[in-house]
Amino acid sequence: MKSNVxxxxxxENIKGWLLSGxxxxxxxxxxxxxxxxxxxxxxxxxxxxxxxxxxxxxxFIKLFRDPMFWTVTWNTIRFMFYFIPMGLTxxxxxxxxxxxxxxxxxxxxxxxxxxxxxxxxxxxxxxxQLFSTNxxxxxxxxxxxxxxxxxxSDPNWAMFSIAIMVTWKFMGYYALIFLAGLQAxxxxxxxxxxxxxxxxxxxxWKITLPLLNPSIVMVMVLAITLTFGIFTEPFMITGGGPLNxxxxxxxxxxxxxxxxxxxxYAATMSIVAAGMSFALILLTRKLIERKVEFA
Amino acid sequence: MTSKKMLAQNVKAVVFYGIxxxxxxxxxxxYVWLFLSSFKPWNxxxxxxxxxxxxxxxxxxxxxxxxxxxxxxxxxxxxSIFISVVVTVSVVVTSAIVxxxxxxxxxxxxxxxxxxxxxxxxxxxxxFTVPLxxxxxxxxxLDTYAAMIVPSLMGAWGVFMFSQSFxxxxxDYIEAAKIDGANFFWVVFNVMVPLSRSTMAIVTIFTFxxxxxNFMWPLIVIQSHPKMPLAVLLAVFxxxxxxxxxxxxxGSVIQTIPMVIIFIIFRKxxxxxxxxxxx
Numbered sequence: 001m002k003s004n005v006x007x008x009x010x011x012e013n014i015k016g017w018l019l020s021g022x023x024x025x026x027x028x029x030x031x032x033x034x035x036x037x038x039x040x041x042x043x044x045x046x047x048x049x050x051x052x053x054x055x056x057x058x059x060f061i062k063l064f065r066d067p068m069f070w071t072v073t074w075n076t077i078r079f080m081f082y083f084i085p086m087g088l089t090x091x092x093x094x095x096x097x098x099x100x101x102x103x104x105x106x107x108x109x110x111x112x113x114x115x116x117x118x119x120x121x122x123x124x125x126x127x128x129q130l131f132s133t134n135x136x137x138x139x140x141x142x143x144x145x146x147x148x149x150x151x152x153s154d155p156n157w158a159m160f161s162i163a164i165m166v167t168w169k170f171m172g173y174y175a176l177i178f179l180a181g182l183q184a185x186x187x188x189x190x191x192x193x194x195x196x197x198x199x200x201x202x203x204x205w206k207i208t209l210p211l212l213n214p215s216i217v218m219v220m221v222l223a224i225t226l227t228f229g230i231f232t233e234p235f236m237i238t239g240g241g242p243l244n245x246x247x248x249x250x251x252x253x254x255x256x257x258x259x260x261x262x263x264x265y266a267a268t269m270s271i272v273a274a275g276m277s278f279a280l281i282l283l284t285r286k287l288i289e290r291k292v293e294f295a
Numbered sequence: 296m297t298s299k300k301m302l303a304q305n306v307k308a309v310v311f312y313g314i315x316x317x318x319x320x321x322x323x324x325x326y327v328w329l330f331l332s333s334f335k336p337w338n339x340x341x342x343x344x345x346x347x348x349x350x351x352x353x354x355x356x357x358x359x360x361x362x363x364x365x366x367x368x369x370x371x372x373x374x375s376i377f378i379s380v381v382v383t384v385s386v387v388v389t390s391a392i393v394x395x396x397x398x399x400x401x402x403x404x405x406x407x408x409x410x411x412x413x414x415x416x417x418x419x420x421x422x423f424t425v426p427l428x429x430x431x432x433x434x435x436x437l438d439t440y441a442a443m444i445v446p447s448l449m450g451a452w453g454v455f456m457f458s459q460s461f462x463x464x465x466x467d468y469i470e471a472a473k474i475d476g477a478n479f480f481w482v483v484f485n486v487m488v489p490l491s492r493s494t495m496a497i498v499t500i501f502t503f504x505x506x507x508x509n510f511m512w513p514l515i516v517i518q519s520h521p522k523m524p525l526a527v528l529l530a531v532f533x534x535x536x537x538x539x540x541x542x543x544x545x546g547s548v549i550q551t552i553p554m555v556i557i558f559i560i561f562r563k564x565x566x567x568x569x570x571x572x573x574x
Contacts, residue, residue, distance in 0.1 A: 017402060019393065019396040022393075035423075038425070041429070048429075101315060114326065115326075119526060228419065231421075270421060
């Protein structure tokens, strides 16, 4: 009997390793091996062809002295400064509207979510045309308000315009996350507040917003992760310009590795960018995450 | 008094739905504009919203003239479909098997495997772009379909999703199937997967859309136009022939439509997936 149990355990053990084996091997080749290369590259000077030269931390020193690195860091901060407040407020507002809507629910949800499945290349092309100097949006603005906005051609506007595009794409997605958060808030809290004579405005600030904290943290984490990965929009629309005002980390990594043939420097940049996004996420959680209890 | 109250409520409802429809149409506008413009005569693209008459000129240009110029869009479409389907099928099948190993087989490495999957998901994908290129290059796979397909054949996220969903399936189901003489694969694909249909739908949709929309990676590893997926071919064409707005918009419609169709068919699961993947 005992040996029977033991042999069953052995069979399970062998089965487990056999089934997960291909995954371990795959991960070793396409996760582990690149990981080693990432570290090796960051410590090397190389142009893909001539022998690789180990330069230890010189890439990091070069990075912190590189004005482009600081430009990109500043661009990333500017993007988040536009995108996060705009995305958060609009999607919370939309989620509240969703929760109020009794009819046409599917239609509303679909019209905001369909933006989210738009292909990056195609929607960059659409917005290039819509926001072009003499495009439909400017025609409309000029005819009705007499103004004209240099969406992508002015260094002060270009990053903001990209933030508008990204908001357009992700607002419905974030709103659904907030909607799930809103639905988790017990109705009794609002009823109690109503009896105590609290206005809708106070209810929003004292009940809705504090209890929405987990969703807010989640959306902010998603937004930060997204910010550091932005590539298609600047690549397609502005090429990083005007005056490098829309260069992002991914744009610079792409340029350095594949156009300037400096994979070592690009790998260093990607490690530092990933570190920054990680630090920012930790900071966000530390600063705004609260323990929420639905009593 | 009550009728006045009702009137006020009705006015409120009309204003609310009015605003909602207005805002949704702003969100739909870029798509509608794209769709209409791809059928417009070329001189009307910027000037009118509703075309004076519909024409297929932009489509015939992008599908046949561009082909003669060395930009085979029809082939690009098939490349995209081929790559996305192969990767999606592989991810779903392997994730189900490995997810089963994590959730239901008690073996020495199951805890380690689960932790490893979580650990993999912690790292942002962009960190690996440059080193993965070097790995693919050292295998001699640059400018091949394999370069676009092989690195995505399995994924930590899919394994994670399936393992979470399988954990909630009672072991009795598995035992019952085994007593009936079912082998392992039968258990996974005829017992476990049907019980986790929504997880399968979510993994399918998000993987398919992710691969279909993947831009940077194929841009880096593919050089020759006939092997490019639609997104990259469209981007390359746009860089060189940016003036041909009509054909480019027609190409964008072709690139977008499959995702929109998938979205509309699976919208129920898509909505579920958003709230589920964050629990």
